[in-house]
Amino acid sequence: MSVMVMLTQIALPVLLLVWLAWFPARGVFALGVQALSVAAVLFGIGLAALWTMPPFWVPYIYYGAFAVIVVCHLWQGRFMGNGLWRASAGQTLLVLFALGLGCLGGYMAYLAYQGRALPAVETVDIAPPFGPGTYLVAHGGSSAMVNVHLKTLDKAVERFRPWQGQSRALDIFRISPLGIHKSGWLPSDPARYSTFGTPVVAPCNGEIAKVVDGREDMPVPVMDREHMAGNYVAINCGRFFVILAHLRKGSVTVSAGDRVAVGDLLGEMGNSGNSSEPHLHVHAQRGLPEQAAFGGEPLALTIDGAFPIRNDRIRVAEPVVR
Template sequence: MPWMVIFTQIALPVLLLIWLALFPAAGLFSLGLQALSVGAVLSGIGLAALWTMPPYWVPYLYYGVFAVIVAWHLFRSRFSGEGFWRASAGPTTLVLVALGFGCVGGYMAYMAYQGKTVPAVETADIAPPFGPGTYLVAHGGSTNMVNIHLHTLNRSIERFIPWRGQSRAMDIFRISSLGLHKDGWLPSDPARYLTFGTPVLSPCDGAIAKVVDGIEDMKVPDMNRDNMAGNYVAIDCGRFFVIVAHLRQGSIPVQPGDRVETGNPLGEMGNSGNSSEPHLHIHAQRGLPEEAPFGGKPLALTIDGVFPVRNDRIRVKGTVPQ
């Protein structure tokens, strides 16, 4: 939701940095707790939040400002001669409150960082499923903090069973050199998103196993829950299947049974199905059940040997398509 993004990714970090800069605790210990808490919150938000608007480089700006503020306080020796803990009741209370926020931020940062670990499951390595350009991973990684798809691993919830194959999926945006991916704050027209219409390429040599097309692209943020995957293509890569989903209506040039080589066009990124905004969904699975095509055995996915996680950039060299 836009207001949540404004609060968590703009207002909260800025207010914490202003507080640390202008209202530092007096004592060494309390100032250390204050700085530690602010740093933990910034790290937690920076690693766990999805940075598309504001763009991915904004957390690094926060980290830089934080480092300058801490260095300035150390340079001025603001705590010199003030004792181990010297702060009035008001600032002390604020430091303790911030410490609570810091614990939450630290937990978020830890879980997001753990998401970078390649899970101990079978892995499928593929080529980039798109052409030259810069792409941002929106959902990806091995913890729920950075990959929303993992909740469908829960076998105790019956409605997740037909979707278990996509449990280790990635969602990917195309972004500009400045990290932007749309024209405006939250435009409803999917064509105003840089991702929309970007070519999707086969990530492997194989055969087309299944194609679904003809599902309308939704306006943002409407979603089609009756056709969750939207338009999609399933490719039999030999040892595993790869599925690319939420493709643009009418953009798919292949049919079941067609042979494809790595880099052959499969369609275009779109906004069909249960998609809050244009993006590419991609996952690998063992098997392609007839009654539930997304219900195979989920595999971890690497691209050219790299395990992409949330906010990672994937850069493909060459002439960028317009």
């Protein structure tokens, strides 16, 4: 995974920007195709990829560099005159290859942007399920390009049916204000991730319906396929249930039947279950089937009225002490 991230989120954007800056195509139309193709790739990766490492602000550097390069070409008159297409055969092949990448990038950007729309299903609103800090949405939104959970909506796939309740779930990391969420490139110790041990609090008033604890926190990137949800708490919020999963072993502070209010401590974020690295999984569903707790009717989820999608940052302020 780290190799793929380096190729798609670092190497490819940098190479395309260097190519556009130092090897501009000759001819107005050729240069225009080259510039638009690079822009489409940058926006496609920027909107669709998960920006944790590199952090969320890196795409804005790419956008800024692209703007500077285009302005320089305009200043030098490369977009005026000089014929429509005077690129060499080799450069023409590169431009056409970039055009193919640009079409793919544009399609990715389109699908990612579609994910920003609130889906036409029942939506419930909750308070932030965590305390003060800065958090980044890893998976969230209404398209599969930005929310991997949506694949479990396919009822034709038998193995998805017990998990359909989490089809519109959110996966959330805790990050620093600068977007850093771990110490090192790919540490195996979950404690080296800032998410690990972060308090999880009740996002609604209700009653604890189910608690699972005792599952081990896995070393990164090992995942527990036998106990997919890991440690979790399910809350009956009245009209719906909220489930918070992948909690830290031994951190759960509530039991079934307990009454909780918004902000009450439930446990800590961990790395139990089918978790590639420490994060909080949260989703809302109708019902809580006894044999398949994650198999209820999936509901869309907003947090304080906002519909979180991939790469959105959620900031929870410290309470004002009077």
